Amino acid sequence: MRDRQDRPGVAARRPLLELVLPVLRDAIINRTLPPGERLSEGDICARLGISRTPLREALRILEIEGLVTMAAGVGAMVTPISPPDLHDRFELLAGLEAIAAARVAGRRDPATIRQILAIQRDMESASRQGSQEDYYRANDRFHQTIVEAAGNEVVLNAHRTAMWHVYRIRHATNAATPLKPDAARHHEHIIAAVIAGDVDGAFVAMRRHLEDVSDLILGRLAAGWFDAIDRDAPPP
Amino acid sequence: MRDRQDRPGVAARRPLLELVLPVLRDAIINRTLPPGERLSEGDICARLGISRTPLREALRILEIEGLVTMAAGVGAMVTPISPPDLHDRFELLAGLEAIAAARVAGRRDPATIRQILAIQRDMESASRQGSQEDYYRANDRFHQTIVEAAGNEVVLNAHRTAMWHVYRIRHATNAATPLKPDAARHHEHIIAAVIAGDVDGAFVAMRRHLEDVSDLILGRLAAGWFDAIDRDAPPP
DNA sequence: CTCCACAATATCGTATACGAAATAAAGGGC
DNA sequence: GCCCTTTATTTCGTATACGATATTGTGGAG
Incomplete structure (x- = not known):
């Protein structure tokens, strides 16, 4: 051949x-x-x-x-938007990213750490300048980088699929979300654990962070019930 | 037709x-x-x-x-058996079960706790009697019960899929595996955290346990390289 | 004897066809 | 006037057909 x-x-x-x-x-x-x-x-x-x-x-x-x-x-x-289903998917996401963070912490790869620190700086910079767009973009990169750096193809695939569901409701989350300083603090904890090689610490910190993010986004979704009536006739 | x-x-x-x-x-x-x-x-x-x-x-x-x-x-x-791929799937499994354990710990549902304790007693009993079959069956129920009790359909599905891959190499794992007292101790830690409502503790304990199980099973698989040559011609 | 080229075969990817079930619509009964 | 029944149409589930491509077998040259 x-x-x-x-x-x-x-x-x-x-x-x-x-x-x-x-x-x-x-x-x-x-x-x-x-x-x-x-x-x-x-x-x-x-x-x-x-x-x-x-x-x-x-x-x-x-x-x-x-x-x-x-x-x-x-x-x-x-598939219609379902807050309970989204809650479950965020929970899955938390498990996936926590595993990835634990793996990254276990490796302590200098290149990866440099990359994460650079992203962190970008987030701080965007936060200071009040640039929401840049902030969210850097935030995405933060999570994406960790999951990719874990080097687990199976986890990466599951993560990608879960994120599709998040992207679908993103319009309801990013729009007018105030920059939460909590996220930055959480990221610092995660980064500190990764740098220290604290596997359990990174694992726990990432789960807690995702739990917070989940509450924030789902709360916002519920408050606006954006999607619940998407296909219904709008009131005059 | x-x-x-x-x-x-x-x-x-x-x-x-x-x-x-x-x-x-x-x-x-x-x-x-x-x-x-x-x-x-x-x-x-x-x-x-x-x-x-x-x-x-x-x-x-x-x-x-x-x-x-x-x-x-x-x-x-x-799909051929691939130890690296299995490693990744075990890692995913660890994330899934850790999330489930955290959720169960957060709920502290009495019925669930009773169920888990009963399974734990079964495992101890099987261990004392040296009944490998019963031991593994109870062990399966332990993990399955926690994942089901978490009540997360998405995690449950991902767990089921991951387990299919484990089942496929089970013949290489259960056969002649000595009863590890480690597993029992790990289970105790998990149960204690769940009963105490220690979400992070259950989360971490479950991940550690699964990591150990993964090492054990993959080590056994590597030692026997059962599947690697499954489809190759045996040497004359 | 080995290796490469070519033909024959098997298998895949896609399109289309047909029967069955569900939904929508129309008509009659109450 | 409303609801139930019956019919018609749409859409799905499965089978089959056909062109294209990979694989296998065979023969010849080096």
Whole structure:
């Protein structure tokens, strides 16, 4: 056997599933396909120009990820926003990031620590300047960096999936959220534990931090009940 | 093309996917379909009496679960045993059960605590009598009970999936594993923290316990490298 | 004897077709 | 006028067909 799929010029034949899945997923996350939206297979096939076979595989995967809900014989819909479900997903997230933090603390890799410290400085800088956008971006990087640095592919995948659900309600969380000094203090604890190689300390600190974040976001979601009536007729 | 579901008495209108998926999954877990086995769609369809459409959906799901590996244009195979991958899954498991333990500790539900204490007594009893079988069964119940008592559907699902991978190498772990008194002591720490409502304590104790279990099982797997050569030709 | 090229075969990816069930709609009974 | 029943239409679940690609087997050259 010679060149398998690395033939020059000709792009390796990619299954339509891999092309369609990100498109649908992104549409659900950015609410182009809003929560509760009914997903007619025929419609989407026509829209995307594919047949039902690869589409159904994509829907099955999205169902496992929790972004789509399928009822046998009835069809698929974008999973509605559910605060209890989100609470569970935040709890999972806490476990995942805590494990990652523990692993990072166990390693004490200098490059990783430098990276985290730099992000921390960015957050402080953004906080001083009151730049919400930069602050949230750096915050995201903080968590993402730790999970990636843990080097656990399985945890990373689970984390990515959980985050999709967070992204879907982000519009209700970032908008007008005051910069909480708590987050910065929590991050300091986590960083201190990581630098000290305190595995349990990092593990616990990360869980507590995520618990706080969860309470904050879910509280905000409940206060605004943004999504609960998304598909209902708005009052005059 | 054969008799579909027109026979009375058989489950009336369930999607074939839901029927086929557990069959394949069980076969993979109990090694009827051994690691590395190539999964020809035609063969399995003929064997199960279904067409390729529902089978492919099942294979996609199994791929997400990590039990099947699919290469585009090549086909599917039972995911080979990989100690590094198992290590990652154990780490995930530690995060999941730690979160569950923390939640259970936060609740301090009397019924749950009674249940856990009863299981603990069973384990001690089995240990004294040297009944390995009973010991492992009670140990399983200990962990399962905590995860279920946490009441987090998302964590429970992730835990179930992770455990499938553990079950698949169980033959290499339970066989001739001496009863470790460490496990009992660890369990005591976890239980004490749960009863005391010590959320962080339960969280940390469970992670440490799982880390130990992981080391034990992976060490045993490495020592025997049971699966690494499963599909290779034995030397003459 | 080994290795490479080429043909034959098997298998995959996708599209399409058809029967069955659920939802929507229309009509009649109360 | 309202509700229940019955019919019609849409949509799903599964099977099958077809083109494309990887794998395997065979023959010949070095």
